[in-house]
Amino acid sequence: xxxxxxxxxxxxxxxxxxxxxxxxxxxxxxxxxxxxxxxxxxxxxxxxxxxxxxxxxxxxxxxxxxxxxxxxxxxxxxxxxxxxxxxxxxxxxxxxxxxxxxxxxxxxxxxxxxxxxxxxxxxxxxxxxxxxxxxxxxxxxxxxxxxxxxxxxxxxxxxxxxxxxxxxxxxxxxxxxxxxxxxxxxxxxxxxxxxxxxxxxxxxxxxxxxxxxxxxxxxxxxxxxxxxxxxxxxxxxxxxxxxxxxxxxxxxxxxxxxxxxxxxxxxxxxxxxxxxxxxxxxxxxxxxxxxxxxxxxxxxxxxxxxxxxxxxxxxxxxxxxxxxxxxxxxxxxxxxxxxxxxxxxxxxxxxxxxxxxxxxxxxxxxxxxxxxxxxxxxxxxxxxxxxxxxxxxxxxxxxxxxxxxxxxxxxxxxxxxxxxxxxxxxxxxxxxxxxxxxxxxxxxxxxxxxxxxxxxxxxxxxxxxxxxxxxxxxxxxxxxxxxxxxxxxxxxxxxxxxxxxxxxxxxxxxxxxxxxxxxxxxxxxxxxxxxxxxxxxxxxxxxxxxxxxxxxxxxxxxxxxxxxxxxxxxxxx
Amino acid sequence: xxxxxxxxxxxxxxxxxxxxxxxxxxxxxxxxxxxxxxxxxxxxxxxxxxxxxxxxxxxxxxxxxxxxxxxxxxxxxxxxxxxxxxxxxxxxxxxxxxxxxxxxxxxxxxxxxxxxxxxxxxxxxxxxxxxxxxxxxxxxxxxxxxxxxxxxxxxxxxxxxxxxxxxxxxxxxxxxxxxxxxxxxxxxx
Numbered sequence: 001x002x003x004x005x006x007x008x009x010x011x012x013x014x015x016x017x018x019x020x021x022x023x024x025x026x027x028x029x030x031x032x033x034x035x036x037x038x039x040x041x042x043x044x045x046x047x048x049x050x051x052x053x054x055x056x057x058x059x060x061x062x063x064x065x066x067x068x069x070x071x072x073x074x075x076x077x078x079x080x081x082x083x084x085x086x087x088x089x090x091x092x093x094x095x096x097x098x099x100x101x102x103x104x105x106x107x108x109x110x111x112x113x114x115x116x117x118x119x120x121x122x123x124x125x126x127x128x129x130x131x132x133x134x135x136x137x138x139x140x141x142x143x144x145x146x147x148x149x150x151x152x153x154x155x156x157x158x159x160x161x162x163x164x165x166x167x168x169x170x171x172x173x174x175x176x177x178x179x180x181x182x183x184x185x186x187x188x189x190x191x192x193x194x195x196x197x198x199x200x201x202x203x204x205x206x207x208x209x210x211x212x213x214x215x216x217x218x219x220x221x222x223x224x225x226x227x228x229x230x231x232x233x234x235x236x237x238x239x240x241x242x243x244x245x246x247x248x249x250x251x252x253x254x255x256x257x258x259x260x261x262x263x264x265x266x267x268x269x270x271x272x273x274x275x276x277x278x279x280x281x282x283x284x285x286x287x288x289x290x291x292x293x294x295x296x297x298x299x300x301x302x303x304x305x306x307x308x309x310x311x312x313x314x315x316x317x318x319x320x321x322x323x324x325x326x327x328x329x330x331x332x333x334x335x336x337x338x339x340x341x342x343x344x345x346x347x348x349x350x351x352x353x354x355x356x357x358x359x360x361x362x363x364x365x366x367x368x369x370x371x372x373x374x375x376x377x378x379x380x381x382x383x384x385x386x387x388x389x390x391x392x393x394x395x396x397x398x399x400x401x402x403x404x405x406x407x408x409x410x411x412x413x414x415x416x417x418x419x420x421x422x423x424x425x426x427x428x429x430x431x432x433x434x435x436x437x438x439x440x441x442x443x444x445x446x447x448x449x450x451x452x453x454x455x456x457x458x459x460x461x462x463x464x465x466x467x468x469x470x471x472x473x474x475x476x477x478x479x480x481x482x483x484x485x486x487x488x489x490x491x492x493x494x495x496x497x498x499x500x501x502x503x504x505x506x507x508x509x510x511x512x513x514x515x516x517x518x519x520x521x522x523x524x525x526x527x528x529x530x531x532x533x534x535x536x537x538x539x540x541x542x543x544x545x546x547x548x549x550x551x552x553x554x555x556x557x558x559x560x561x562x563x564x565x566x567x568x569x570x571x572x573x
Numbered sequence: 574x575x576x577x578x579x580x581x582x583x584x585x586x587x588x589x590x591x592x593x594x595x596x597x598x599x600x601x602x603x604x605x606x607x608x609x610x611x612x613x614x615x616x617x618x619x620x621x622x623x624x625x626x627x628x629x630x631x632x633x634x635x636x637x638x639x640x641x642x643x644x645x646x647x648x649x650x651x652x653x654x655x656x657x658x659x660x661x662x663x664x665x666x667x668x669x670x671x672x673x674x675x676x677x678x679x680x681x682x683x684x685x686x687x688x689x690x691x692x693x694x695x696x697x698x699x700x701x702x703x704x705x706x707x708x709x710x711x712x713x714x715x716x717x718x719x720x721x722x723x724x725x726x727x728x729x730x731x732x733x734x735x736x737x738x739x740x741x742x743x744x745x746x747x748x749x750x751x752x753x754x755x756x757x758x759x760x761x762x
Binding site: 058059060062063064065068116117118119120122 | 613617620622623624661662663664730731733748750751753754
């Protein structure tokens with residue numbers, strides 16, 4: 001059958017048709033052969049009968065015993081196949097005969113045999129028989145008919161089989177086409193889902209920020225109060241000591257505000273998931289201001305971070321969002337205020353899904369109203385919320401859940417009504433080492449000449465301030481207000497030691513374009529870009545350009561300028 | 574294919590046998606019946622030949638003619654001559670010889686003993702006894718002699734008795750087909 005299946009369909013049909021035809025021909029041949037054989041046999045049989053008759057009647061014929069001859073003849077007539085029997089004497093005179101009245105139609109056989117005794121002829125006998133009875137004839141025709149029917153059936157079955165196979169093949173092809181179409185649909189849906197997930201992450205962040213807005217605004221109000229009040233008081237006093245005190249207060253308020261905004265911006269930046277090895281202690285510590293300031297005044301945030309936490313590999317942005325979400329939930333669980341504890345500790349041999357492994361546990365606890373078990377079982381569902389309309393979207397805990405699963409960990413929740421809630425995130429330990437802590441901005445003053453700086457800044461006020469800062473740091477700034485003028489200046493005098501440019505400026509080209517142009521003219525010029533937009537910053541960083549986020553303090557500027565110079569030296573040594 | 578012989582249509586030249594048949598069925602006048610009876614007997618004389626086996630010494634060669642001897646009174650006359658004319662028994666021709674007396678070495682194969690004054694039928698039979706001659710007598714003639722075959726009329730038909738014992742003594746073998754046609758058979762011991 002394997003050999004058969006390799007034959008092409010058309011050839012198969014030909015083979016079967018030929019086979020059927022051969023069968024039919026063979027059947028007819030066999031029938032004809034049988035017919036001839038039968039006729040020969042019959043002829044022999046009849047001849048023998050005639051010879052027996054001849055021998056039997058010899059004496060009676062010779063001596064004219066007609067009755068005896070007639071008896072022999074009649075005896076032969078008992079055979080229904082015999083039609084006519086005749087016995088003639090040596091003169092050819094009929095002596096006895098038998099003739100069947102109701103002779104059947106059909107082929108007949110006639111035999112004449114001499115009657116002899118010794119070598120003397122005494123007469124002859126004549127015999128006429130039906131070759132073949134009708135029944136036998138019908139059966140033979142029936143066999144041929146049967147063969148013909150079988151052959152036709154064979155052909156018909158083959159035809160039907162082939163048709164069925166063609167139909168099956170067609171159906172199969174259609175099914176494959178449908179499958180391919182379904183696959184295309186699936187791919188499209190997957191893409192859409194990926195986009196939707198990204199949008200969801202972004203909306204989760206925005207949701208969290210929305211939750212913070214009240215607190216941030218309140219904090220900002222306080223900062224502004226400190227700043228404006230400080231300035232007012234400075235106008236009213238000439239006492240240098242008191243003025244210095246007020247100045248310090250104002251600066252601290254502004255610094256705090258800048259930090260807050262930077263964190264908000266960094267947080268709301270639209271980024272793809274990017275796992276990296278993170279030092280949890282450092283990362284959580286850096287959130288202290290945000291958490292302190294953005295929740296409510298009656299909420300205190302206590303950090304309980306163990307020493308020597310294992311490194312974990314995860315998306316830092318999502319981690320911050322998860323902690324923020326948990327903190328917001330903790331805040332909302334304590335309408336009358338209270339402490340929130342953010343705790344991080346190593347969890348060796350933590351059992352999860354039947355397997356043990358090393359994890360780092362980050363938990364956020366409150367002493368709020370707690371939750372009933374039936375609510376606990378549903379809190380990780382998207383859009384599930386116990387909060388009033390307008391207070392939450394229900395995406396917070398589902399983000400926490402999704403973040404933990406995506407990081408290869410899990411989230412556990414312990415809550416009882418009136419006993420507060422603890423949400424613990426178990427994040428798997430990474431065997432990669434955490435990166436070195438970034439060098440703290442060094443507070444130092446440069447008095448000696450640091451070189452000439454091309455300063456590109458469209459805002460007059462900012463430009464004047466930054467020029468002052470550069471001069472203070474020992475640099476000699478030359479200002480240009482657009483990318484085009486900056487390039488003109490650089491073309492006339494390409495010997496600048498550094499370029500410090502704002503990122504977003506009026507005109508078609510921005511700071512990043514300027515950096516590319518300048519490096520095209522002279523590779524290895526240290527370039528530092530500044531911007532308030534985190535997205536633009538990410539783009540520049542991706543191209544290897546250092547970015548300093550606005551607002552910045554003079555120490556940060558000094559540090560970044562040095563770093564930019566170090567980069568240039570390293571890359572173009 | 575063999576040519577189909579006529580079934581119903583009789584040949585114009587109807588033979589003696591046919592005539593004899595007519596005699597048996599029709600009430601013919603005595604003289605005519607007499608003639609027919611003679612004719613049938615004449616025919617039978619040579620027709621016996623194929624059913625009888627003679628000892629090899631009876632014939633000199635393969636083609637030695639079969640001799641039918643009519644001893645004494647001849648009831649057949651020209652009827653017998655016409656009947657045997659052109660007839661052959663196998664390869665042998667048939668000859669008719671008439672004689673007043675028969676001798677043992679007369680070379681007869683079939684002897685019809687009619688009897689005469691010169692030699693009675695019984696004497697004729699005795700003369701050839703043991704010499705391998707098929708003797709034929711007729712019960713219709715009051716000779717008192719019985720040959721191996723004796724004609725007898727039964728139901729108006731010419732039949733015969735056979736003395737197979739006598740045939741055995743004469744070293745003759747008579748076919749069972751002929752014996753079965755006989756009215757009576759004296760079987761050989």
